Amino acid sequence: MATKDNTMTPERRLEIREEMFGYPKIQTGGSLMIAWQIKGKRVLLVGGGEVAATRLVHLLSADALVTMIAPAPLHPEVAFRLTQFPQSITWIDRPFQSTDLTSCPNDYSLILTAIDDPVASSEIYTLAQQLKIPANIADVPPECDFYFGSVHRDGPLQVMVSTNGNGPRMASTIRKMIAEALPEDCGRAIERMGKIRQELRKLAPEQREGKRRMEWIKQMSDKYPWDAVAGMSDEDMQNLLEWYFRGQGEGEFYVPEWEELIKMRKGKSKWVREREAKEREEKEREEKGEKKGEDAANGGVEGLNKQVEGLKVEDDESKAK
Ligand SMILES: C[C@@]1(CC(=O)O)C2=NC(=C\c3[nH]c(c(CCC(=O)O)c3CC(=O)O)Cc3[nH]c(c(CC(=O)O)c3CCC(=O)O)/C=C3\N/C(=C\2)[C@@H](CCC(=O)O)[C@]3(C)CC(=O)O)/[C@H]1CCC(=O)O
Ligand SMILES: NC(=O)c1ccc[n+]([C@@H]2O[C@H](COP(=O)([O-])OP(=O)(O)OC[C@H]3O[C@@H](n4cnc5c(N)ncnc54)[C@H](O)[C@@H]3O)[C@@H](O)[C@H]2O)c1
Structure with a gap:
């Protein structure tokens, strides 16, 4: 008769069960990693220095609307972003004051500070907590509701x-x-997959299609090489979607082999044509014995200097207004 193993802790028993059932192992003490949809929502950014510049990269990449409070002069990269995204950033040229938050407690979804003033940083964190707005106080991890x-x-x-x-x-x-x-083309491949999923949901929108649709997409997602998906034209996509309707019943799927899909093509995709042309050009250049990238890099630096000069003028002009 099996005897109960009393040396095992209840935690260990649960761990064994977790493993036995194939459930994901939970390791506590981490952060909640989520992809926050902050597009069109307003964020308060206090500070206009080097760290503020890195925060702007994150915020502008997510299409947030930014109110930036910082006295001039701004870090050159911050000034550049201001001229690059004038519709997304509102600059208030002075130090932060508490009424910036207390007079409009519902305006902000998020607060970020990137200032070299620990007293002001702590004051802003306290206000953020009172207003229940998540905040990141650069340089003070205990006063961060989240980290970058x-x-x-x-x-x-x-x-x-x-x-x-x-x-x-x-x-x-x-x-x-x-x-x-x-893989080199994975961004492009993911973009194509997004388009296929979106098209299929349009073609087979019914709730009852859900299970079959998801199963077909799962099989199709795993089937093709990355570069093949990246090179899919709209025509390939239409051809591929046709296969979804070839099977009718719940477990009946037809996901074509890549070769079968290619046979349906009437022409090469624009992306494939462009990539082939680029490869040909690169090969020609290499054959001519040019040192790859050297000229482009020199031109790049000169170009950038010119651009920054141009921006300085524009910035002064905008201040003069
Ligand atoms: C990832 C990244 C994102 C970003 O900021 O965009 C980021 N810091 C980056 C770079 C970086 N920051 C610092 C150095 C100098 C070397 C060094 O100290 O290691 C370097 C390296 C460099 O400059 O090359 C100084 C520093 N950082 C923090 C403190 C305070 C402290 O630790 O107490 C101090 C001063 C320490 C001191 O005074 O000694 C704190 C934080 N920095 C975080 C994020 C959060 C934790 C993220 C994580 O653990 O993964 C957290 C907790 C809060 C937050 O800022 O959200 C970005 C890399 C982006 C990229 O290059 O891809
Ligand atoms: N978390 C990180 O990854 C990280 C990395 C490096 C530095 N830091 C820390 O972040 C802080 C900012 O660093 P930085 O390199 O951007 O500094 P910085 O000196 O380049 O910029 C500070 C900015 O804050 C503004 N400022 C100061 N007091 C203000 C106030 N009361 N209201 C509004 N604006 C104010 C200044 O005008 C300036 O624009 C420092 O404390 C630094 O130690 C954090």
């Missing part, structure tokens, strides 16, 4: 790495390692 992470971006793909405050520089290194390991 190191983000790799390729079209619709965003990969964020967090070390949960342990080593931000290492987060950046890991992000670069991940980016290196990703």
Whole structure:
């Protein structure tokens, strides 16, 4: 007769069950990693220095509306963003004051500070807590409702790495390692997949189709190589979607082989044509013995200097108004 093992703790027993049932293992003590849809919502950013510039990259990439409170002069990158996204950023040229929050408690979805003034930082955090608005106080992890992470971006793909405050520089290194390991065209492939899913939901919108639709998309998502999906034309997509309607019953799916799909093509996709032309050009250049990228880099730096000069003028003009 089996005897009960009394040496095992209740926690260990639950762990074994978790494993036995194949449930994901829960490791507590992490952060909630979510993709916040902040588009069109207003964010308060206090400070206009180097860290504020990095915050603006995150915010503008997510189409947020920013109210930035910071006395001039602004960091050059912040000034540049202001001229690049005048519709998204409202700049208030003075230090923060508490009425900025208390007079409009419902205006902001999020508060970020990036200032070199610990007293003002703490005051802003206290106000944020009172108003129940999530806040990130740069340099003060205990006063952060959330941390930023190191983000790799390729079209619709965003990969964020967090070390949960342990080593931000290492987060950046890991992000670069991940980016290196990703397939070259994965951003484009994901964008194409988004289009196929959207089209299919339009063609087969009924609730009762849900299960079959999802199963077909699952099989199709796993089937083709990344570069093939990236190179799909709208014509390929229409051809592929046709296969969805070939099976009728619940477990009946037809996901074509890539070769079958290609046979249906009447022409190459624009993207494939462009990529082939680019490859041909690169090959020609290499054959001519040019050092790849050198000229472009020199031109780039000169071009950038000119652009920054231009911006300075524009910025002064806008202040004069
Ligand atoms: C990922 C990234 C995102 C971003 O900011 O966009 C980010 N910091 C980045 C870079 C970076 N920051 C610092 C250095 C100098 C080297 C070093 O200190 O390690 C470097 C490296 C560099 O500059 O190369 C200084 C620093 N950072 C914090 C403190 C306060 C403290 O630790 O107490 C101090 C002063 C420490 C001191 O005074 O000694 C705190 C935070 N920084 C975080 C995020 C959050 C945790 C993220 C995580 O753990 O994963 C957290 C907790 C709060 C937050 O800021 O949200 C971005 C990399 C972006 C990229 O390159 O891809
Ligand atoms: N979390 C991070 O990743 C990280 C990394 C580096 C530095 N830091 C810390 O973040 C803070 C900001 O760093 P930085 O490099 O951007 O500094 P910075 O000196 O470049 O910029 C500070 C900005 O804050 C503005 N400012 C100061 N007091 C203000 C107030 N009361 N109201 C509005 N604006 C005010 C200044 O005008 C300036 O624009 C520092 O405390 C720094 O140590 C954090």
